[in-house]
Each structure stands twice: as structure tokens, then as C-alpha cells.
Amino acid sequence: MKLIDHAGSDCLNENYEGDLSFQPIPLNGICTRLGDKWTAQVIWHLAIARDRRxxxxxxxxxxxxxxxxxxxxTLRNLERDGLIERHYFPEVPPRVEYEITEMGRSMLHALKGINLWIRENLPRVEELRQNYDANKR
Structure with a gap:
């Protein structure tokens, strides 16, 4: 399978046939979690926290x-998946802090790539959305 861009040329001039990183993975909830509205934002904020928590x-x-x-x-699900850690302090009142784990940090490279793609392509996507909406009236 070759990835073809909208102009018809090979993306990156590579053949992805047999490349397991481009094969669909079984439904496991992780893609859903990473694609939800809040997960990436929570992960980013925990990753850039000055005090780490x-x-x-x-x-x-x-x-x-x-x-x-x-x-x-979101925090419960991220903790369950091992992407963040919850720290409970039995004080009065109780205090809870969250921090990103090493596995959560390992995900930042992928999120950065997606973020860069969005920044580069958002103006074009918005233009295409407007054209689509105008043609559907």
C-alpha cells in the first residue's frame, strides 16, 4: 500500500506495504482515549507543569x-492506563496531586507530531470545511 497525497504523489516516497506501524490495530480503547476531547490537553498540562505535579x-x-x-x-482513565500517577496526601483537608508517568511522557512525541500536523494544516482544513458547508446549502 502506498500513501498518496492529494496531489497524487507518493507520501515521503516510501512504500508502506508490510510496515506494521501503518496497519490497523485491534480495537483496544487506547485510540479512543487519546482521541477524546480532553486527554491530550490534560497530558500536555501535566507534561509542562513546573513543579511536575x-x-x-x-x-x-x-x-x-x-x-x-x-x-x-479523564484523570481516572489516564491513571488506569498508566499515563499519569495520582498522589494522595491524608491531610486535613485531603490533598491529591497528579503527575505524568514515564509512559505518559513517551506519548508526547506522538502528540507533538499530531500537534505540528494540525498547526500546518488547520488553515487548509478550515478552508475546505467552509467550501464543503457552502456547497451543502
């Missing part, structure tokens, strides 16, 4: 638009 309220302030419930679910 953030409290729930700090994350909520930094991730614009996230509800308390969605942040709770």
Missing part, C-alpha cells in the same frame, strides 16, 4: 471548558 483544581483551571465530572473521568 498539579492539583485537580489547577488542571481544571488550565483546561478551558472541562467540567469537574469530565476531568475526574
Amino acid at each position: 498539579l492539583r485537580f483544581s489547577e488542571i481544571r483551571r488550565q483546561v478551558e471548558g472541562i467540567t469537574q465530572r469530565m476531568l475526574t473521568l
Whole structure:
């Protein structure tokens, strides 16, 4: 299988046939998790945290638009997948902090690539969306 760009030329001039990194993987929930609305934002904020850990309220302030419930679910799922670690301090009141794990950090390279692709292609995507919407009226 060759990847062809919109102009019809081979992408990167490489043949991806037999390359397992370009083969579909079985449904496992990880792609869904990484593609949800909040995961990448939470991971990014934890990755750039100065003190390496953030409290729930700090994350909520930094991730614009996230509800308390969605942040709770996102953090639980990321902890379950081993991408973040939860630190509980039995104080009065109790304190909880979150930090990215080494496995979570290993994901940053992939997220950076996606982020760069979006930055490079967003103007074109927005133009194509407008054209599509105008033609559907």
C-alpha cells in the first residue's frame, strides 16, 4: 500500500506495504482515549507543569471548558492506563496531586507530531470545511 497525497504523489516516497506501524490495530480503547476531547490537553498540562505535579483544581483551571465530572473521568482513565500517577496526601483537608508517568511522557512525541500536523494544516482544513458547508446549502 502506498500513501498518496492529494496531489497524487507518493507520501515521503516510501512504500508502506508490510510496515506494521501503518496497519490497523485491534480495537483496544487506547485510540479512543487519546482521541477524546480532553486527554491530550490534560497530558500536555501535566507534561509542562513546573513543579511536575498539579492539583485537580489547577488542571481544571488550565483546561478551558472541562467540567469537574469530565476531568475526574479523564484523570481516572489516564491513571488506569498508566499515563499519569495520582498522589494522595491524608491531610486535613485531603490533598491529591497528579503527575505524568514515564509512559505518559513517551506519548508526547506522538502528540507533538499530531500537534505540528494540525498547526500546518488547520488553515487548509478550515478552508475546505467552509467550501464543503457552502456547497451543502
